[in-house]
Amino acid sequence: MITNNKYKYYFYSSLLVLTFILLFKATYTLSISYKEALNVFVNNSVLSLITNISIYILGQNDLALRLPFILFYTFSIIIMYKITENYFRYEKDRYISIIVFMLLPGVLSASLLVNSAIVVTFFTLLYLYYYHKYNKHSYLLLLLFLFIDNSFAILYLALFFYSLKNKDTKLLYISLFLFTLSMYIYGFSTGGKPRGFLVDTFGIYATIFSPFLFLYFIYTMYRSWIKNDTTLIWYISITALLLSMLFSFRQRIYIEDFAPFVVISLPYMLKTFFHAYRVRLKEFRTKYNILAFLVILMLSINVILTFVNKPLYLILPNPNKHFVYQYHFIKELVEELHKRNIHSVVTDDYELALRLKFYHIERGEDYFLTLKNYDYPSERISIKYYGKEVFVAYLIKIK
Structure with missing residues (x-):
């Protein structure tokens, strides 16, 4: 050569x-996806070992x-x-x-x-x-x-x-x-x-x-x-x-x-x-x-x-069809919760709860966070990218 x-x-x-x-x-x-959260909190594998060692050293x-x-x-x-x-x-x-x-x-x-x-x-x-x-x-x-x-x-x-x-x-x-x-x-x-x-x-x-x-x-x-x-x-x-x-x-x-x-x-x-x-x-x-x-x-x-890739949401009729949708919006949701001084919630969505846990949103009893619009007084949390709504959750105060 x-x-x-x-x-x-x-x-x-x-x-x-x-x-x-x-x-x-x-x-x-x-943002962390549900499968990635499983590797951090649930699974026992080489992949889980690698991620948890890194998190132990550098923080969550x-x-x-x-x-x-x-x-x-x-x-x-x-x-x-x-x-x-x-x-x-x-x-x-x-x-x-x-x-x-x-x-x-x-x-x-x-x-x-x-x-x-x-x-x-x-x-x-x-x-x-x-x-x-x-x-x-x-x-x-x-x-x-x-x-x-x-x-x-x-x-x-x-x-x-x-x-x-x-x-x-x-x-x-x-x-x-x-x-x-x-x-x-x-x-x-x-x-x-x-x-x-x-x-x-x-x-x-x-x-x-x-x-x-x-x-x-x-x-x-x-x-x-x-x-x-x-x-x-x-x-x-x-x-x-x-x-x-x-x-x-x-x-x-x-x-x-x-x-x-x-x-x-x-x-x-x-x-x-x-x-x-x-x-x-x-x-x-x-x-x-x-x-x-x-x-x-x-x-x-x-x-x-x-x-x-986030600008692609502007041309997609359904945000769920974005090829990395499962890696988006959770950090923004956590920021919205922090703005309301909320650090713990209970939710009816296990996948959402596991993803939130990575960002230190633990299980609590004062607020109920759901992806469903129940017939109950709630606050609508909307996550938008470039003005396009990509995710909606509903926050209900329990106590």
Whole structure:
């Protein structure tokens, strides 16, 4: 690879700026969702442990809630940058690849939410970095993954298929054992009435990558297969993709289990793109220029909507349809309660009560807060963004 130190400077500068933006977003614009509140107060999992340790150290606030996942995101980007060393011929290509990875809708949004996706992404990249650096598998990491998240069963299965190709007996037995053990510990839900969600899954992947990038992902996976150019990352990504598609024929999948293993293939995709682009004369690069423009356009729109999305309420007839509605309005509701010198309420909505608890609104007996308009004297609390009403609650004084 032809190196240029200025791109290293560009990379760390870009990462630093983006990290500060994420910290600002986490601190001032997002409220805790019901599922996130469950991880703080109810669930017992690695995710709960991570969030509660952060809250114990930094206090019960939004920054403490989301900081661990922003850090997982930052370290994931750095590890990906290390993995791609000597992978591209030009340092410029490497920089473009890592910037696109940083701005992938699925990766960027996962950094702001309390979910397992960015945690799984980090540890998967850590495993791949070890393999890249030492050219051997870290069985200690593979064992550790068993206690982190159930989705690592997909990685074990991918390693099993990879070991068959490479006739690696040790990896074959260990990956098969860990896969079996993971299935025994966590199981896999196959209940419910069979329904097809294949189209929904394709749509989610298109959102995670951006539509045109996802189509190119499918092309590169197929191209690698017919050319017999299947690497470890290829096995991991294709196993996750095919499993998610297979399960989608019966049920709606939990995309966080599969997406981390799919997005890690991005550098290979872009390496394929740059190679195909440069071997063609300028007059034959039109379709590649169009593809690049569309990908950049979609990623730009995603970044804007990730950081500035509240104005969308102005054009949505139903505020509930906003894609991050569940992460809004609670902090504003707490501010309205504080203006009235109210620090405890009773409510008939368990989800609302759990979210309020995070902001130190405990259960009390003097006020009743409800989302229903009962035929009883009450005070209407309206939360508005840009003049558009997005949330309404009713406050009733009991004592």
